[in-house]
Amino acid sequence: MADLNGIFDSAVRNSIFQNKEIIQSNYIPEAIPHRDKQIEQIASIMAPVLRGEKCSNLFIYGKTGTGKTLSIQHISTELKKKAKEIGADVRIEYINCKLKKVADTEYRILAALIELLGEQVAETGLPTVQVYNKFLNLIDTKKQIVVIIFDEIDQVVQKIGTDFIYSLIRLNSELSKAQISLIGISNDVTFLDDIDPRVKSSLSEEEIVFPPYNALQLQDILNTRTKMAFKKESIEKGVIEKCAAFAAREHGDARRALDLLRVAGELAEREGKTKVDLSYIDKANQKIERDKILDIVETGTRQFQLILHSIVQLTKRVEKEKVKNKEIDRFYTGDVYNLYQEVCKETRTEPLTQRRVSDIISELDMLGLIRFDVISKGRHGRTREIALVISGNLIDKVEKILKDSLGVD
């Protein structure tokens, strides 16, 4: 019999957290430290809407976890408040293009926008033009300024091209009463480089960059949040510094730093400790990685899993060879495809074409499960040299999940 009582007791005692919400990733703090300059800039760019004028289109860059979304949300709530106060007709709508269900096609973005404006549209089945017109009519009902914020706009453009943005920009000429301003947020700094110059110039009438936080700033952010989120004295010296250093190394991602701290706290709590010490940061880091990978592996499609399985098997094979005659040999796309075909036969699955497998390998790379380099072996052609990123005991776990799910041995 497990000691449930003990578990429950320690949960009730809740020895570490004071207010956990505060370090959860969806928490919106009232103060955003080290971003005053950017916030001021954005605010002054957007301010004209209060006078009923269209504000310049704005483009915001910055890596993940640099406070872009937070800042813009903060500003828009303040702006809305002010607008209400003085009775200006302003609508500010925020759309996150990354959330898959919300918007990753032109159609869905329009649908999401319409929904934000308080109307319904069918999820699919209508011609895009119709949805477009509906959106137009909805906005043009009265004289107003509409500001649309596209978070992670690079995702959309990558998927559906720049035409969409272009037509949104051009929309203004079709509107008789209302006016639209666009705000694009991207974490890909090179995003603007290779898009249609017409779109580029009109989208980025103004540009603001959010630089990554450095370790000191991260420490500061962590400190303020920690004071509210954790009980006094529950964080050992050096923990925050280490957390900040970790995150600073990963391009100054504050969200990541906070996650790290929270998970560390949770781990410590689960073990019934009253203090978070340095070792928990490492453990938390591992756990976050681990959970992410396991989640991807479990939820991947069957074909995905088949290919990953092939790669795992090849990796093991290569490891073995290495031990035997210390030939450091790598494996390539062709190897993966051959083994994959065998596995397909074994599991009675229709194999995909090499073309598709090649794409899936790229996707696995993007997800961070594998890594490859495109190399040329001269006379023996050009291919990708593939290696699994997953290490140690996690491999076994992944292998097991794959085997269970695929029904192979």
Place this chain on the structure above:
DNA sequence: AGGTATTCACATGAAACTATTCTCTGAGTTAGG
């Protein structure tokens, strides 16, 4: 020896196809008056 041309084994791109999901429409059916 040194320079060029080939050639391999895929990478990378674009377009077209397929299965599925969803709406809308209008004909046919039903139930109630």
Place this chain on the structure above:
DNA sequence: TAACTCAGAGAATAGTTTCATGTGAATACCTGT
């Protein structure tokens, strides 16, 4: 006669196939010494 049902048409999407083109360097092939 109004309300309901249900099949078919049309649209969008994700996942894939088909066809086409690109590519870096080891190797084969020359060339002149």
